[in-house]
Amino acid sequence: MDAESQANRLVAWIKEKVAEAGLRGVVLGLSGGLDSSVLGVLCFRAFPQDTLGVIMPCHSLPEDGAHARALADRFNIPTAEVPLDNIYDTLLDTLPDYQPEAGIARLARANLKARLRMVTLYYIANQRQYLVAGSGNRAETTIGYFTKYGDGGVDILPLGNLVKEQVRELARHLDIPREIIAKPPSAGLWEGQTDEAEMGLSYDSLDRYILTGDAPEELKNRIETLKDASRHKRAQPPTAE
Secondary structure: OOHHHHHHHHHHHHHHHHHHOOOOEEEEEOOOOHHHHHHHHHHHHHOOOOEEEEEOOOOOOHHHHHHHHHHHHHHOOOEEEOOOHHHHHHHHHHOOOOOOOHHHHHHHHHHHHHHHHHHHHHHHHHHHOEEEEOOOOHHHHHHOOOOOOOOOOOOEOOOOOOOHHHHHHHHHHHOOOHHHHHOOOOOOOOOOOOHHHHHOOOHHHHHHHHHHOOOOHHHHHHHHHHHHHOHHHHOOOOOOO
């Protein structure tokens, strides 16, 4: 399927899901990253009058906000900016601190950022009668590289069957700004954080394994371990009989 046909198919799917829910449009977080940029353009194509991209800085890199605004300006996507820095700081000051080891503490703080953004998007969605669209792709959902009830807390995942390189190809076709396509993928959760460093593998190798099953044994074992460990993220909460 060529890129334009793929884009049209996804736009039609977004329209269909909103109609099925009896709602008016979509809201999404605009992070300045590749996936959210592609999603923003697709949602705007589906609902030019009823798409809202929300920029939610939370001790974020200024570059990320600049990229999000540049994307919105290029495609005329309506936006709202909701700074979450103070709310995040207040919550950290209020919540009990059990003083875990540094890596666990950093992850807990990062997950809090993602969950604050989810709460913000649903508040706006409820007011506007919109669905919340998420930017997760197939590579990330396969190994659970998302925050449960954070960026994983959405109504629809239009990019959920595309691996990272397929999203990148769609971005080129949609004329996403080059600086967004070229920068290392990052959730921007802390300074210097990149997706690939956190996952411990490259998107290229993950994409290839998902599409072909081809990977060195050590890499295959790591991917399968991540899949197993994150199974709970992709399932409804278990219910006792």
